[in-house]
Amino acid sequence: xxxxxxxxLHAELGARLVEFAGFEMPVLYQDITAEHQTVRxxxxxxxxxxxxxxxxxxxxxxxxxxxxxxxDAESMQLGRVRYALMLTPEGTVLDDILxxxxxxxxxxxxxxxxxxxxxxxxxxxxxxLGATVRDDSEDIAMxxxxxxxxxxxxxxxxxxxxxxxxxYCFVDGPSDFGNLTVSRTGYTGEDGFEILVxxxxxCALFKAALQAGEDLxxxxxxxxxxxxxRLEAGMPLYGHEMDLTVNPFEAALDHALRxxxxxxxxxxxxxxxxxxxxxxxxxxxxxxPQIPRQGHEIVAGGQVVGVVCSGTRSPTLGRNIATARIxxxxxxxxxxxxxxxxxxxxxxxxxxxxxxxxxxxSGPVKESNS
Amino acid sequence: xxxxxxxxxxxxxxWIRLDADGIHAWVGITAPAxxxxxxxxxxxxxxxxxxxxxxEVFGExxxxxxxxxxxxxxxxEVVGRNDALIDDLSMxxxxxxxxxxxxxxxxxKRIEADKLMKADAYALRLKSNxxxx
Numbered sequence: 434x435x436x437x438x439x440x441x442l443h444a445e446l447g448a449r450l451v452e453f454a455g456f457e458m459p460v461l462y463q464d465i466t467a468e469h470q471t472v473r474x475x476x477x478x479x480x481x482x483x484x485x486x487x488x489x490x491x492x493x494x495x496x497x498x499x500x501x502x503x504x505d506a507e508s509m510q511l512g513r514v515r516y517a518l519m520l521t522p523e524g525t526v527l528d529d530i531l532x533x534x535x536x537x538x539x540x541x542x543x544x545x546x547x548x549x550x551x552x553x554x555x556x557x558x559x560x561x562l563g564a565t566v567r568d569d570s571e572d573i574a575m576x577x578x579x580x581x582x583x584x585x586x587x588x589x590x591x592x593x594x595x596x597x598x599x600x601y602c603f604v605d606g607p608s609d610f611g612n613l614t615v616s617r618t619g620y621t622g623e624d625g626f627e628i629l630v631x632x633x634x635x636c637a638l639f640k641a642a643l644q645a646g647e648d649l650x651x652x653x654x655x656x657x658x659x660x661x662x663r664l665e666a667g668m669p670l671y672g673h674e675m676d677l678t679v680n681p682f683e684a685a686l687d688h689a690l691r692x693x694x695x696x697x698x699x700x701x702x703x704x705x706x707x708x709x710x711x712x713x714x715x716x717x718x719x720x721x722p723q724i725p726r727q728g729h730e731i732v733a734g735g736q737v738v739g740v741v742c743s744g745t746r747s748p749t750l751g752r753n754i755a756t757a758r759i760x761x762x763x764x765x766x767x768x769x770x771x772x773x774x775x776x777x778x779x780x781x782x783x784x785x786x787x788x789x790x791x792x793x794x795s796g797p798v799k800e801s802n803s
Numbered sequence: 804x805x806x807x808x809x810x811x812x813x814x815x816x817x818w819i820r821l822d823a824d825g826i827h828a829w830v831g832i833t834a835p836a837x838x839x840x841x842x843x844x845x846x847x848x849x850x851x852x853x854x855x856x857x858x859e860v861f862g863e864x865x866x867x868x869x870x871x872x873x874x875x876x877x878x879x880e881v882v883g884r885n886d887a888l889i890d891d892l893s894m895x896x897x898x899x900x901x902x903x904x905x906x907x908x909x910x911x912k913r914i915e916a917d918k919l920m921k922a923d924a925y926a927l928r929l930k931s932n933x934x935x936x
Contacts, residue, residue: 460868461841464841464842465841465842465867465868466842466867657868661867722844722845722865723844723845723865724844724845724865724867726870746842746844746867775863775870776847
């Protein structure tokens with residue numbers, strides 16, 4: 434099993450370590466619900482070093498970026514981050530990624546579990562196009578600060594250069610922790626930052642964030658709460674809302690198809706876009722105490738009409754929530770739905786994603802012209 | 804870790820307290836098991852009158868993290884069920900060996916108790932295998 438550079442620090446901090454996508458990662462340090470609330474109300478510190486970091490550089494970087502993912506690379510401005518997909522030739526989802534436009538190319542942050550499959554495609558296309566690819570996953574670690582106090586904590590860490598960033602933008606800058614790439618992004622539904630930090634400085638950054646943020650309520654947060662946070666925020670997770678058997682239209686990911694380039698899967702996407710999908714992703718509130726989980730069947734009129742993609746007890750809402758992929762005809766007919774949770778069948782009500790969205794800070798109060 | 808001395812323990816982290824009458828017993832799950840599950844949301848127990856079999860699944864307990872099966876430490880007929888616990892799972896954390904009991908059973912084969920662990924053996928097993936949850 435692989436370990437991130439922060440592995441022994443996690444153990445010191447009392448983490449419960451589990452296998453995730455080939456890495457030994459903290460699922461929690463003390464309590465998933467408490468860590469969830471930390472991110473909603475204060476600031477959580479996450480190790481995301483298991484995720485893949487791949488750079489395209491040189492004159493053919495643009496061609497490669499346009500070939501392997503679904504956001505129009507040419508239209509991307511320097512300093513911007515965008516959500517995009519990597520697709521198979523059949524138009525199903527190989528991975529979901531964040532792509533950043535850097536001075537000399539592009540940075541892709543990819544899922545740990547898909548890293549080798551993604552790189553296989555990337556290297557093959559790079560060879561064909563004569564582009565240069567650098568896998569920075571080992572040399573550079575990744576730490577996220579997420580929560581309403583994240584910007585204050587950034588200031589205290591001497592990273593104030595990044596706090597004026599707009600959402601989905603990034604900036605490079607020097608710091609006590611080496612040269613960083615900081616983006617205002619996250620996977621929690623809160624304000625926050627994701628920091629690419631040189632491997633040798635990652636431990637110092639993680640510790641400093643906990644120490645400097647102590648009175649801000651900072652605590653280390655595991656992947657357990659990351660999952661409940663992202664689901665409340667309506668953000669998809671590879672292997673749940675999408676995978677190799679699902680096309681973007683069936684996963685409500687049409688918004689990530691933002692390229693007219695000849696990307697892998699684009700002919701199939703053009704064909705699929707001509708008709709409505711047979712099944713669609715849907716958000717559900719689920720009755721009862723039992724938690725709906727991936728694979729549980731969705732039932733309408735005694736028939737199995739879909740399957741749960743993700744489910745959890747929402748700590749913020751105090752009720753059970755799920756995403757499910759359901760036959761479009763059933764959704765369009767507004768049929769009554771239930772979820773089969775082992776021996777029980779419990780009611781479910783359709784709702785709209787996200788389950789939770791933060792109250793955004795209001796702008797400065799304008800002085801009245803009295 | 805300190806385990807109550809008067810209980811017997813199963814490899815699946817259930818405990819059983821044999822009553823002095825030699826007929827009845829109470830069944831629950833151990834504090835380390837409760838700790839490992841964390842954030843409990845649901846408990847499913849058999850109704851009074853049902854039969855449970857040593858080593859077989861008799862119910863399930865669910866946390867935010869996962870669902871775990873409950874295994875019968877001994878064979879017997881369910882004569883009592885802790886419905887207050889089903890309504891308030893926090894009792895499992897507060898008092899796993901007392902108010903957090905799950906079932907009261909009428910024991911059929913007392914000899915089955917020989918297959919269970921004493922407190923020291925169970926504590927030793929946890930120590931040698933802390934990540935078995």
